[in-house]
Amino acid sequence: MSEKPSDHSSDTLSVCDFRPKSMLRLKAVTVTQARYSAIDAHNHYSDKMDLEWLIDNMDACNVRVFVDLSGFHGDRLKRRLERLKGKYPTRFAVFHVPNFAEISEPGFDVKAARELEEAVRAGAQGLKIFKSLGLTVRDADNQLVRLTDPRLAPLWQTAGALQIPVMLHVADPFAFFTPLDAENERYYELRRHPDWHFYGTDYPPLEQLFEDRDALLEQYPGTNWIGAHIGSQVEDLDEADRLLDRYPNYYVDFSAREAEIGRQPRRARQFFIRHQDRIVFGIDSWPDRSMYRSYFRTLETDDEYYRYGGWPNQGLWCISGLHLPDEVLKKVYYQNALRLIPGVQI
Ligand SMILES: [Zn+2]
Numbered sequence: 001m002s003e004k005p006s007d008h009s010s011d012t013l014s015v016c017d018f019r020p021k022s023m024l025r026l027k028a029v030t031v032t033q034a035r036y037s038a039i040d041a042h043n044h045y046s047d048k049m050d051l052e053w054l055i056d057n058m059d060a061c062n063v064r065v066f067v068d069l070s071g072f073h074g075d076r077l078k079r080r081l082e083r084l085k086g087k088y089p090t091r092f093a094v095f096h097v098p099n100f101a102e103i104s105e106p107g108f109d110v111k112a113a114r115e116l117e118e119a120v121r122a123g124a125q126g127l128k129i130f131k132s133l134g135l136t137v138r139d140a141d142n143q144l145v146r147l148t149d150p151r152l153a154p155l156w157q158t159a160g161a162l163q164i165p166v167m168l169h170v171a172d173p174f175a176f177f178t179p180l181d182a183e184n185e186r187y188y189e190l191r192r193h194p195d196w197h198f199y200g201t202d203y204p205p206l207e208q209l210f211e212d213r214d215a216l217l218e219q220y221p222g223t224n225w226i227g228a229h230i231g232s233q234v235e236d237l238d239e240a241d242r243l244l245d246r247y248p249n250y251y252v253d254f255s256a257r258e259a260e261i262g263r264q265p266r267r268a269r270q271f272f273i274r275h276q277d278r279i280v281f282g283i284d285s286w287p288d289r290s291m292y293r294s295y296f297r298t299l300e301t302d303d304e305y306y307r308y309g310g311w312p313n314q315g316l317w318c319i320s321g322l323h324l325p326d327e328v329l330k331k332v333y334y335q336n337a338l339r340l341i342p343g344v345q346i
Helices: 049-060 074-085 109-124 152-159 186-194 206-219 237-246 265-274 287-300 325-339
Strands: 038-042 063-068 093-097 126-129 166-168 225-227 249-251
Touching: 038 325, 049 063, 049 287, 063 325, 074 093, 074 109, 093 109, 109 152, 206 225, 206 237, 237 249, 237 265, 265 325, 287 325
Parallel strands: 038 063, 063 093, 093 126, 126 166, 166 225, 225 249
Antiparallel strands: none
């Protein structure tokens, strides 16, 4: 008996078009509002966002404060402060971003620290460092500027003296630093964003970025650091554990990492419980209601095997909820951020 010919349409399906739909029939809880008032401590306002639309979404989701890390510096920062805090003084916090394009100018170190002081006087509530520092920012001699560069020291010192947190984004998912091949778990994402692929000789090794970051935590114990995206170490929560144990001035957010915590829900739950005083909520994503609600579901419920917000952008896997205890939720949603970011109120 001859075999049936295979269906060739399935042979030609590109991996980038594969969208497996789970056949599991499971409960699916919709968490409309965060159980406790939430502070979105890691997000980016954009002029494309209608302010009233944003406030409506925040109200609908019980998000009391939106922290805009894209305040930039100088007049641009002042305009942003005016735009967001002019009408809604308690609903927004804005962070200052230094101008590293000036790093090679004489006196940069003193000027950067002075600009930070001015920004805080003008209403900025924190310092944001984008991942480009250490990864792509180069000085006039075409040398990569490392986080430990002495020209940056006054900035770190001043943040500590002003008692404002430094939201520090160092590195990125581990997979962004590995070859883009059949084993790369972020294949989809890197195909869409080749500019996020930091593998090769143009970039420092991942280990160097982490070593430099750890040196800052060590050298500036009076400065509060928030490691964005669990310090880019959500793939290695044992290591994130060790850092949090070692440095009491180190905090983390888990923004843009719902897909990561939710694919290891039992390990992530232990991590959240152990470091419940050091983790802040944030999504680092377009702030529509469905994105916030997906995070709430992951933090609050024990739902199993569902698609994370933005699926399949970070990977084809599904996630499960962490089902965090109420006391932990309260700290993560707002209490820790209230303590860390001066002037924030809910
Ligand atoms: Zn961000």
